[in-house]
Amino acid sequence: MSLRNFRALLALGIVGISLLGASSGAQSAAGSISAAPLGHLAPGDDVIVVVFREKELTAHVYVDDREQVALPRLGVLSVGGLTTDMLRDTIRARYSTFLRDPSVDVRALRRITVNGAVLKPDVYFTDPSMTLRDVIARAGGVTNEGNPHKVSVVRGPMATEYPHWSETAEGLTQLRSGDEVVVGRRSWVSMNVGAVVGIAGLLTSLMIAFKR
Numbered sequence: 001m002s003l004r005n006f007r008a009l010l011a012l013g014i015v016g017i018s019l020l021g022a023s024s025g026a027q028s029a030a031g032s033i034s035a036a037p038l039g040h041l042a043p044g045d046d047v048i049v050v051v052f053r054e055k056e057l058t059a060h061v062y063v064d065d066r067e068q069v070a071l072p073r074l075g076v077l078s079v080g081g082l083t084t085d086m087l088r089d090t091i092r093a094r095y096s097t098f099l100r101d102p103s104v105d106v107r108a109l110r111r112i113t114v115n116g117a118v119l120k121p122d123v124y125f126t127d128p129s130m131t132l133r134d135v136i137a138r139a140g141g142v143t144n145e146g147n148p149h150k151v152s153v154v155r156g157p158m159a160t161e162y163p164h165w166s167e168t169a170e171g172l173t174q175l176r177s178g179d180e181v182v183v184g185r186r187s188w189v190s191m192n193v194g195a196v197v198g199i200a201g202l203l204t205s206l207m208i209a210f211k212r
Helices: 003-025 084-095 132-138 193-211
Strands: 046-051 059-062 068-071 075-078 104-116 122-126 146-155 158-161 180-185
Touching: 046 084, 059 068, 075 084, 084 104, 104 132, 122 132, 132 146, 132 180
Parallel strands: 104 180
Antiparallel strands: 046 059, 046 104, 068 075, 104 122, 146 158, 146 180
């Protein structure tokens, strides 16, 4: 192998090491995504309505894109801007027209997908109070191959990065049904830094030997 080729290989090794440093030091610009106020119902939410002692009125429904749900004997109700407590009171008032003192409970869950370098990637139905930090923890946390500074939330066509979710208020971001949390993986160079440094050292030694 010629001296020119050795110099080219050495340069590649140095570039790889410099990329490693840039990867660990660089910070992606993080934006913010808006979410429904805490506890408010939003499209895609999984809503469970229980009317005690009235099994035929108990329902498991989803909030559609028009922010509506369809309930037994009540038909379509608009839930935009309502909390679960407000919806419970509305349902109780409607059922009171033909039931005596109905007892109603309403629970809402949000459907969040967690993918990438987590221990348990899956679709999770979560309480509306759960944050980005909570959801990643529920998915088992970031794996050894994961990059904790490469976390994003995909909502529709937009992906928003949260590189400091585990350290700052970024992790308290509220999520909506349909959101996808993606945890990226570390680069090959960062996972094989020992090999890269070893190759660079070997190439340096060979180049010195050729110069003698």
